[in-house]
Amino acid sequence: MTLDIGVLGYRFMGKAHANALARLPMFFPDAPDVNRHVLIGRNETALESAADQLGFSHTATEWADVLSDIDVLYNLGPNHVHVEPSIAALEAGVSVFCEKPLAPTLSAAKRMAEAARESNAIAGIAFNYRYLPAVQYARQRIMSGDLGEIHHVRARYLQDWLVDPDAPWSWRLSEEMAGSGSLGDLGAHSIDLARFLLGDAGQIDRVSGQLRTFVDERPVDTEGEQTRPVTVDDAYSAQVTFASGAMGTFEASRFATGHENDNTIEINGSAGSLRFSLERLNELELLEPGDRGFQTIMITDPDDPYIDHWWPPGHTIGWEHTFVHENYEFLKSVQNNTGYTPSFADGLAVQRVLDAIEESDERGEWIEIG
Numbered sequence: 106m107t108l109d110i111g112v113l114g115y116r117f118m119g120k121a122h123a124n125a126l127a128r129l130p131m132f133f134p135d136a137p138d139v140n141r142h143v144l145i146g147r148n149e150t151a152l153e154s155a156a157d158q159l160g161f162s163h164t165a166t167e168w169a170d171v172l173s174d175i176d177v178l179y180n181l182g183p184n185h186v187h188v189e190p191s192i193a194a195l196e197a198g199v200s201v202f203c204e205k206p207l208a209p210t211l212s213a214a215k216r217m218a219e220a221a222r223e224s225n226a227i228a229g230i231a232f233n234y235r236y237l238p239a240v241q242y243a244r245q246r247i248m249s250g251d252l253g254e255i256h257h258v259r260a261r262y263l264q265d266w267l268v269d270p271d272a273p274w275s276w277r278l279s280e281e282m283a284g285s286g287s288l289g290d291l292g293a294h295s296i297d298l299a300r301f302l303l304g305d306a307g308q309i310d311r312v313s314g315q316l317r318t319f320v321d322e323r324p325v326d327t328e329g330e331q332t333r334p335v336t337v338d339d340a341y342s343a344q345v346t347f348a349s350g351a352m353g354t355f356e357a358s359r360f361a362t363g364h365e366n367d368n369t370i371e372i373n374g375s376a377g378s379l380r381f382s383l384e385r386l387n388e389l390e391l392l393e394p395g396d397r398g399f400q401t402i403m404i405t406d407p408d409d410p411y412i413d414h415w416w417p418p419g420h421t422i423g424w425e426h427t428f429v430h431e432n433y434e435f436l437k438s439v440q441n442n443t444g445y446t447p448s449f450a451d452g453l454a455v456q457r458v459l460d461a462i463e464e465s466d467e468r469g470e471w472i473e474i475g
């Protein structure tokens with residue numbers, strides 16, 4: 106069985122997923138066969154050249170025209186484009202792999218999760234950092250009880266691409282198109298990682314958050330003559346409680362000078378601790394009973410998650426491998442018609458936390474998540 110794939114979006118995420126699709130037959134021979142059938146976008150000229158480069162045989166400027174030609178829609182457009190094409194695809198029985206955050210608003214995320222529940226097709230959200238071998242290994246250790254009862258989650262995702270007030274405006278800075286800024290773009294990853302690592306104990310039930318926009322207008326052209334308003338947050342921080350009794354702190358920023366793409370999470374339990382940093386993605390820091398400090402271990406052994414598909418022990422992998430791993434798992438779920446996680450329900454659970462953090466900022470009080 107060959108799965109015909111349609112990919113909406115051909116820039117950063119389009120490349121990351123197209124690269125993953127191309128790698129699958131080489132490194133994951135039991136992955137379903139895929140046909141990079143159609144690349145979907147608005148600008149015909151840019152689309153043609155992207156289709157050539159990324160190995161797609163057709164292009165389309167209207168997503169609705171190609172739903173009947175494909176088995177899977179990759180929805181990699183700006184956040185506001187996640188909603189209608191995903192819902193229409195699921196209603197047409199086409200599986201959907203959608204980038205994060207699920208939607209710009211909680212109400213749109215609810216509609217998407219409802220469409221996923223009612224469809225026989227598979228709906229997955231692309232939280233790629235779950236698929237780092239070190240993160241998978243960390244979850245295994247937490248799930249097998251090695252850290253004991255979890256008390257603390259400390260997660261931050263720091264970038265600095267907006268610290269220059271002349272950095273240009275983009276859709277990521279528009280509330281209408283993105284929903285929120287650092288919160289949805291980066292915070293969604295941290296919240297998902299916490300949920301993934303803690304499993305059933307990862308349910309966040311109360312939040313207190315603050316959001317900040319440091320520069321509220323940005324140039325749209327290189328001369329800086331025209332500007333557009335920034336209507337999302339540049340940074341957020343939140344403290345949360347988990348239903349399990351654990352407490353958490355979360356932070357993200359696009360103004361964290363010196364941090365380009367710094368995604369870290371630390372978990373402290375009654376019997377041990379661990380911490381992960383994307384800047385050292387082949388490693389995990391662990392503290393186990395009897396240790397006098399954190400020990401750094403390499404997650405590059407053949408029996409570590411996914412590693413046997415790649416290189417001999419000690420040969421490191423990179424950021425792009427997360428996309429290969431998630432594409433493998435998602436497409437296998439489509440082929441076997443089995444449920445995929447993270448699902449749209451997981452995307453909705455994260456969105457409830459994002460929404461509560463925004464509400465907390467607006468109201469200046471703790472918000473319960475029902």
Ligand code: SOE
Pocket residue numbers: 264290291366
């Ligand atoms: C931009 O902030 C971005 O590309 C995010 O959208 C991704 O989800 C993150 O992995 C890297 O940074």
